[in-house]
Amino acid sequence: MRGFLPDFDVRVPASLSEALELMAQAPGTFTPLAGGTDLMVVYNAGRLKPTCFLDLSGLAELRGIEEDATSLRFGALTTFTDLRECRAVHQHFPNLVKSARATGALAIQNRGTLAGNIANASPAADTPPSLLAYGAELELVSPRGLRRVAYDQFHQGYKRLDLAADELLARITVPKPSGRGFHYFRKVGTRQAQAISKTCLAAYARIEDGCVAELRIGLGSVAPAPVRARNAEAALRGQPLASLPVAAAREALLADMSPIDDIRATAQYRSVVTRNLLGQMLRELAGL
């Protein structure tokens, strides 16, 4: 059963400033809409509360990928297909390409956006673990100005975000890794395509003098929101590749997760398989 059409309306602002003004005049009234690949599913299922959408899809200010010497800056409306087709993303952020490929199939990838994947705040989204692993930063805009938030501080609980009612997520900046890097991404779903994650692990490490100089691990589907695996990271940081404390890291990972039973997997499955992913990632890292 679909949502009842007359309960819904949509406004199409001509510019970002018009969109922000509308939101500031009536905070909480509008539901920002980009590619629609999450919102329309809920709408089609009749589970979306009546609302007025704010269609951001035509706003040029929110499009495009900018590259400078130290980072890539993704407009909110960057699609999964844009990520797959951008040479600089392949070069610097292979995990983001894998995340984009792992999200739905082509028809979803052509429409779904990076900011939508973040702001929809599903714990099972596939780009957030990679964004956490790469240390992404978000640019939030409102009529009050621009605010920057480290992405690993943005999720504050299940579907709770550090985002005010008059703010929009405008850009995502990801610093380019330098030095000798190691990238790992793996999503486990029921099938190769069109599956939602049971668990997902993305990691980025910088190797210096045979040791783990820098490490970030992002997890999906094992907590109320995408999370950093800070305990496992701490167990591994500074350690030599020749003798990584695999058992201790696997044990530490337990404290980073709070998995639940749901329609896609049990908590037990998620706990075991996520630790196995960490084990696989560490075998690859040790083999560098």
Next chain:
Amino acid sequence: MADRIDLSLKINGADHHVSVHPFARLLDVLREDLRLTGTKEGCGEGECGACTVLLNGRVVNSCLVPAVQAQGAEVVTVEGLAEGENLSSLQAAFLTHNGAQCGFCTPGMLVSATDLINRCPNPSDDEIRDGLAGNLCRCTGYAKILDAVHSAAEREAAR
């Protein structure tokens, strides 16, 4: 109730103007306002691909596209794949290789495969599986669909 909006879009090469609810879905505009019923609704959640159309040259699930976002766009549906009375190479190959059984997935399958061959003229099995990953078929087991796409790609390459 919200006022209706005037929507102008080019579908299969022809200009159309319709008055629709601001939050109508592209799928419903196609099927109900324009009576282009080749495009099907299967799951309504972007899983099955029965509603696949090309929007400005990219495959999309029309059940997930608010029509307002198609304002001024070019849309190609399964009705736009044949050239007049002549089936496209891909449509003919689906007939020859029995790529359709119940037929419900076929319109979306044809649109996705047409897009695939345009982007990737000589696709491997893996490339076909990737290109058609968003189109579910519960009858054929996909083998005959793969045969049809290979055969159509070869025929296109020979043209």
